[in-house]
Amino acid sequence: MTDSSPENSQITKESLFEKVLKTKNVFLFVPNLIGYARVLLSIVSFYIMPTRPYISITCYLSSEFLDAVDGHAARALGQCTKFGAMFDMLIDRCSTMCLCFILAMFYPKWTFFFQIWTAIDVASHWLHLHTATAKGSDSHKKINLSGNPILRLYYTSRKVLFAMCAGNELWFSMVYILHFNEGPAVISYGGYAIGLWRIILYAVTPIMILKQIISLIHLYTAALDMTVIDETERGNQTKNK
Amino acid sequence: MTDSSPENSQVMKESLFEKLLKTKSVFLFVPNLIGYARVLLSIVSFYFMPTHPYISIACYLSSEFLDAVDGHAARILGQCTKFGAMFDMLIDRCSTMCLCFVLAMFYPKWTFFFQIWTAIDVASHWLHLHAATVKGSVSHKKIDLSGNPILRLYYTSRKVLFVMCAGNELWFSMVYILHFNEGPTVVSCGGYTVGLWRIILYVVTPIMVLKQIISLIHLYTAALDMAAIDGTERGNRIKNK
Numbered sequence: 033m034t035d036s037s038p039e040n041s042q043i044t045k046e047s048l049f050e051k052v053l054k055t056k057n058v059f060l061f062v063p064n065l066i067g068y069a070r071v072l073l074s075i076v077s078f079y080i081m082p083t084r085p086y087i088s089i090t091c092y093l094s095s096e097f098l099d100a101v102d103g104h105a106a107r108a109l110g111q112c113t114k115f116g117a118m119f120d121m122l123i124d125r126c127s128t129m130c131l132c133f134i135l136a137m138f139y140p141k142w143t144f145f146f147q148i149w150t151a152i153d154v155a156s157h158w159l160h161l162h163t164a165t166a167k168g169s170d171s172h173k174k175i176n177l178s179g180n181p182i183l184r185l186y187y188t189s190r191k192v193l194f195a196m197c198a199g200n201e202l203w204f205s206m207v208y209i210l211h212f213n214e215g216p217a218v219i220s221y222g223g224y225a226i227g228l229w230r231i232i233l234y235a236v237t238p239i240m241i242l243k244q245i246i247s248l249i250h251l252y253t254a255a256l257d258m259t260v261i262d263e264t265e266r267g268n269q270t271k272n273k
Numbered sequence: 274m275t276d277s278s279p280e281n282s283q284v285m286k287e288s289l290f291e292k293l294l295k296t297k298s299v300f301l302f303v304p305n306l307i308g309y310a311r312v313l314l315s316i317v318s319f320y321f322m323p324t325h326p327y328i329s330i331a332c333y334l335s336s337e338f339l340d341a342v343d344g345h346a347a348r349i350l351g352q353c354t355k356f357g358a359m360f361d362m363l364i365d366r367c368s369t370m371c372l373c374f375v376l377a378m379f380y381p382k383w384t385f386f387f388q389i390w391t392a393i394d395v396a397s398h399w400l401h402l403h404a405a406t407v408k409g410s411v412s413h414k415k416i417d418l419s420g421n422p423i424l425r426l427y428y429t430s431r432k433v434l435f436v437m438c439a440g441n442e443l444w445f446s447m448v449y450i451l452h453f454n455e456g457p458t459v460v461s462c463g464g465y466t467v468g469l470w471r472i473i474l475y476v477v478t479p480i481m482v483l484k485q486i487i488s489l490i491h492l493y494t495a496a497l498d499m500a501a502i503d504g505t506e507r508g509n510r511i512k513n514k
Binding site for chain 2: 056057059075078079082113114115122125126129130132133134140144146147148150151154155158159161162165166255258259261263265266
């Protein structure tokens with residue numbers, strides 16, 4: 033057998049992959065490598081977003097698809113890390129935010145809506161994660177099951193969570209694409225036609241609204257939790273004096 | 274003396290303020306009340322931002338001024354809370370972000386710059402605060418003095434911190450105002466004039482650039498911290514098996 037035989041190449045490839053899996057360097061964990069790919073795809077997406085809709089949306093949705101993949105990879109490979117969870121959260125929030133920049137540019141009359149929407153999105157996720165960390169939870173997705181029932185459903189079913197996030201991202205993607213065209217005509221009635229992008233938009237609008245309501249609930253419950261932590265600490269400080 | 278005498282009114286007013294200071298409800302603490310005022314001012318500011326520059330900037334800069342006040346109030350009144358610190362951080366990040374929305378709208382060619390700038394601003398502050406919280410620091414502004422020297426200077430001198438933040442906010446405010454006019458003429462040389470807003474912009478540009486470099490340093494050191502925490506935890510888990 034020569035060095036370039038299939039068997040040796042197979043062994044060499046396995047060793048490389050195994051090496052990657054065995055690394056102790058958190059920055060080289062597979063889910064975080066996926067994260068770097070997501071960052072790159074997102075940056076490319078935003079650079080061309082004002083002018084090239086299809087490449088842009090392809091990059092953006094690829095990044096969102098990888099968002100589902102990196103969690104699975106982390107659990108399958110035993111490479112879940114606090115850094116990875118934070119990295120994931122930051123990419124999500126920043127990419128939605130950057131998309132909203134473009135949408136505010138395309139639809140100036142809706143600027144205020146996109147500003148408030150993004151502010152609530154960032155603030156609710158940030159406060160919720162911060163409170164969970166301060167309380168000492170392993171993951172902000174593990175919540176007290178005796179808590180708010182809507183949040184409970186949102187987090188106990190992975191399918192519900194996925195559908196909500198996917199539907200929400202689709203809404204923003206459709207708003208973006210609709211700036212350029214209506215999409216292939218799906219319904220033609222007399223002279224009246226509705227394009228595919230608009231139909232998808234209408235279909236996912238309830239999901240977008242529901243997700244925003246859930247964000248507000250997050251904001252509210254996280255604020256309450258933070259003040260409980262504060263009041264407990266202040267109570268302890270008073271006792272120890 | 275009647276009930277409406279000045280002495281009785283004075284006594285009543287003191288009791289109300291004293292009652293407020295004695296409240297155990299974190300949501301009613303004075304620095305957080307200031308926070309609600311900041312949120313209101315910011316929302317009004319963004320609503321008017323596309324069209325009414327002076328009302329908008331007056332509200333925005335008032336909110337930023339109150340940002341300096343609420344910290345002082347918290348320390349003087351002994352009303353520092355984790356909730357308040359988080360609330361303060363969220364208002365800061367969201368108001369800068371929303372201002373950048375409008376700037377991207379005014380200067381479409383600079384959209385990509387504002388997107389990246391805002392993403393780095395949010396991500397660096399968020400990751401830094403998260404790493405500090407996980408490490409158990411009392412305040413994200415109290416950092417390990419044996420750490421990065423640039424960050425050390427940034428945080429050990431309140432005056433440096435104030436100048437950096439104020440200069441940074443001024444940069445964005447000037448970029449905003451310059452969309453509408455150049456400001457009162459300051460320099461007139463032959464047929465060449467330079468307005469006040471542009472001069473202020475040039476003066477604070479180095480501060481804005483430096484603050485962004487500091488944000489990137491924050492992002493880098495916080496990522497290292499998170500990975501170190503993860504590394505330690507994974508090491509402990511292997512030992513405990």
